[in-house]
Amino acid sequence: MAERPTRQQAEEAVRTLILWAGDDPSREGLRDTPARVARAYEEFFAGYGQDPAEILKRTFSEVEGYDEMIVMSDIRFESHCEHHMVPIIGKAHVGYLPDKRVVGISKLARLVEVYARRLQVQEKMTVQIADTLQEILQPRGVAVVIEAAHQCMTTRGVHKPGVGLITSRMVGAFREDPSTRREFLAVIGRSAGGKLPNT
Ligand SMILES: [Zn+2]
Numbered sequence: 441m442a443e444r445p446t447r448q449q450a451e452e453a454v455r456t457l458i459l460w461a462g463d464d465p466s467r468e469g470l471r472d473t474p475a476r477v478a479r480a481y482e483e484f485f486a487g488y489g490q491d492p493a494e495i496l497k498r499t500f501s502e503v504e505g506y507d508e509m510i511v512m513s514d515i516r517f518e519s520h521c522e523h524h525m526v527p528i529i530g531k532a533h534v535g536y537l538p539d540k541r542v543v544g545i546s547k548l549a550r551l552v553e554v555y556a557r558r559l560q561v562q563e564k565m566t567v568q569i570a571d572t573l574q575e576i577l578q579p580r581g582v583a584v585v586i587e588a589a590h591q592c593m594t595t596r597g598v599h600k601p602g603v604g605l606i607t608s609r610m611v612g613a614f615r616e617d618p619s620t621r622r623e624f625l626a627v628i629g630r631s632a633g634g635k636l637p638n639t
């Protein structure tokens with residue numbers, strides 16, 4: 441990977457984009473904008489500095505034989521599309537069937553956040569969340585459904601506002617057993633028919 445530029449270089453790049461947009465970066469309202477954008481980027485893209493495996497490391501194995509589905513639904517996230525660098529806003533539903541080990545429920549939300557705070561493609565993010573959870577926790581299966589609105593579709597081009605994209609990744613029991621998959625979809629409020637959301 442290329443070397444990380446300095447903050448000063450990053451701010452200079454924002455100044456260039458302001459000029460490119462057609463405005464004057466030295467006018468009062470825009471004078472502090474490059475610094476603000478650089479700070480915002482640190483927040484938007486904090487996921488690059490975080491290791492998802494590290495987040496899931498602490499597992500709880502004493503679950504007294506609990507072997508039913510664990511689902512965390514409606515995990516709100518904000519990401520940025522890697523094609524236009526504009527927001528993708530949506531929610532993720534994450535479920536798994538434990539095999540002796542479970543993780544604290546807040547870890548699922550943090551896992552979503554680590555991948556959301558990077559430049560993303562929704563399909564890729566869905567796979568990353570599911571496969572990381574499967575790989576680290578090794579449950580009997582993982583299911584991830586993400587529904588999101590892409591501002592690159594809603595604010596530019598020919599697309600209509602409010603358009604939503606649904607992606608899913610089913611691993612293990614969720615892929616092989618239709619009744620497990622149905623149960624998960626029912627818990628997150630989706631029919632098994634894979635209907636589109638009413639957004
Ligand atoms: Zn885009």
